Amino acid sequence: MTPKTTSDIIIAPSVLSADFSRLGEEVEAVCRAGADWIHLDVMDGHFVPNITFGPPVIKAIRNRTDKVFDCHLMIEPADPYLAAFAEAGCDYITVHAEACTHLDRSLQAIRDLGCKAGVSLNPSTPESVIEYSLDRVDLVLMMTVNPGLGGQAFIPSVVEKVRRVKSMIGKRPIMIEIDGGVTPQTAPLVVSAGADILVAGSAIFKGGEQAYADNISALRKASERVREAA
Ligand SMILES: O=C(CO)[C@H](O)[C@H](O)COP(=O)(O)O
Numbered sequence: 001m002t003p004k005t006t007s008d009i010i011i012a013p014s015v016l017s018a019d020f021s022r023l024g025e026e027v028e029a030v031c032r033a034g035a036d037w038i039h040l041d042v043m044d045g046h047f048v049p050n051i052t053f054g055p056p057v058i059k060a061i062r063n064r065t066d067k068v069f070d071c072h073l074m075i076e077p078a079d080p081y082l083a084a085f086a087e088a089g090c091d092y093i094t095v096h097a098e099a100c101t102h103l104d105r106s107l108q109a110i111r112d113l114g115c116k117a118g119v120s121l122n123p124s125t126p127e128s129v130i131e132y133s134l135d136r137v138d139l140v141l142m143m144t145v146n147p148g149l150g151g152q153a154f155i156p157s158v159v160e161k162v163r164r165v166k167s168m169i170g171k172r173p174i175m176i177e178i179d180g181g182v183t184p185q186t187a188p189l190v191v192s193a194g195a196d197i198l199v200a201g202s203a204i205f206k207g208g209e210q211a212y213a214d215n216i217s218a219l220r221k222a223s224e225r226v227r228e229a230a
């Protein structure tokens with residue numbers, strides 16, 4: 001296998017669009033198909049209008065792969081549950097800025113648990129809310145849909161915000177992750193604005209297991225063309 005370079009785009013399939021009755025098998029299938037990370041959408045029916053799964057389910061699928069478990073917490077409050085997600089085997093834990101009264105404290109708590117700390121911004125949240133916490137951040141997850149559901153349409157106005165966050169980050173070792181409505185058509189827009197990681201649910205978990213590799217490769221090719229041209 002060719003070693004990854006720092007310019008490689010990371011593809012993180014969101015299991016939100018997987019068949020939950022076969023979650024372990026779906027994780028294995030998408031890893032075989034070329035996934036880099038596994039994106040886990042945790043929803044509480046309070047911060048977002050949907051409920052998914054929590055630490056016990058993540059723990060149950062942790063032994064299916066050694067890929068990075070990228071946990072996107074759409075829960076409010078988040079702080080009381082951070083330790084349980086770390087113990088379940090999450091590598092990155094991302095909280096929403098909108099759901100944390102003391103964002104700085106939540107980010108430090110994630111790092112104290114030995115995990116990488118992510119912060120997510122809804123499409124309407126200005127990037128200024130994270131400006132003074134960047135020294136505690138490993139990843140900025142920028143929502144390109146309103147959180148809570150898979151299969152929604154990409155919101156193009158976020159692309160400019162991605163560009164601003166990239167410039168705000170400067171030389172800090174912080175990755176930008178894009179989540180929502182990512183397809184081979186929309187991926188080039190965010191990659192050219194500075195995205196490092198692409199989350200995709202409905203664009204990957206479609207067409208049956210045999211199509212996952214082609215779906216991932218379509219996203220990778222669309223992104224790499226942009227990076228090569230830059
Ligand atoms: O965080 C999310 C929703 O809140 C999901 O990660 C996201 O929507 C992925 O699904 P799709 O690629 O189908 O938009």
Ligand SMILES: [Fe+2]
Nearest residue numbers: 014041072179
């Ligand atoms: Fe997500």
